């Protein structure tokens with residue numbers, strides 16, 4: 001069996017992690033894992049961890065490290081047959097250290113996007129909660145306004161995507177990400193991409209990954225919202 005490829009994508013809210021992860025999943029056949037989707041699914045399924053996580057998310061807080069690691073790490077350990085790309089985890093140094101002791105990452109992508117760009121994008125971000133599909137009224141609008149392309153269900157706008165919440169979220173991201181980025185830099189696996197347009201950053205990510213993993217046909221792709 002080919003060696004598994006394990007990668008993490010980091011970046012502030014609105015930096016395009018979800019959008020780029022989907023492209024990577026399609027092009028290279030990696031399984032796209034999203035910590036946010038996973039938490040939301042646990043909330044919807046009323047699991048113990050989901051009930052606990054909800055009390056934090058409702059207050060606009062991160063879910064505590066021990067809850068996140070207990071939720072995610074066993075799931076990653078089960079991924080013995082698929083290469084994966086993790087979006088949204090680790091968010092703290094403690095999570096990064098826990099991940100480190102579970103697996104060896106091959107690559108970390110860090111997105112560096114100007115504040116004004118983030119603010120504009122998020123004020124226009126619409127989400128289909130059940131699938132995690134994201135839309136942007138300018139960049140990738142849904143076919144029917146306000147409706148998910150596949151299910152036709154209504155799209156929602158997160159309160160914490162509003163500009164007044166964004167400044168605090170960004171500050172928190174910067175503080176928490178710094179030591180994680182330094183850790184991955186020291187391991188020699190960090191690759192940073194800067195810019196205002198996903199379409200301009202994408203070719204660089206694509207060519208980097210092409211040197212690391214063989215591309216695959218679209219039929220191999222999957223997005224696994226973790227159970």
Ligand SMILES: Nc1nc2c(ncn2[C@@H]2O[C@H](COP(=O)(O)OP(=O)(O)O)[C@@H](O)[C@H]2O)c(=O)[nH]1
Pocket residue numbers: 011012013014015016017018019020121122124125126134135136137138139140196197198199
């Ligand atoms: N205008 C514009 N919107 C983008 C671009 N890349 C992503 N988006 C949109 O910006 C929002 C944030 O992207 P997303 O992938 O959800 O970011 P994440 O929070 O890092 O996962 C979404 O509505 C995307 O559709 C871009 O290059 N230009």
Ligand SMILES: Nc1ncnc2c1ncn2[C@@H]1O[C@H](COP(=O)(O)OP(=O)(O)O)[C@@H](O)[C@H]1O
Pocket residue numbers: 013035036037039056057060061062063064065068088089090091092095160
């Ligand atoms: N790695 C993580 N550590 C702590 N909390 C997390 C993590 N991933 C997701 N969460 C929680 O789930 C929520 C939703 O995550 P996500 O979809 O990544 O959205 P966002 O970062 O845009 O809020 C976060 O706001 C946070 O409360």
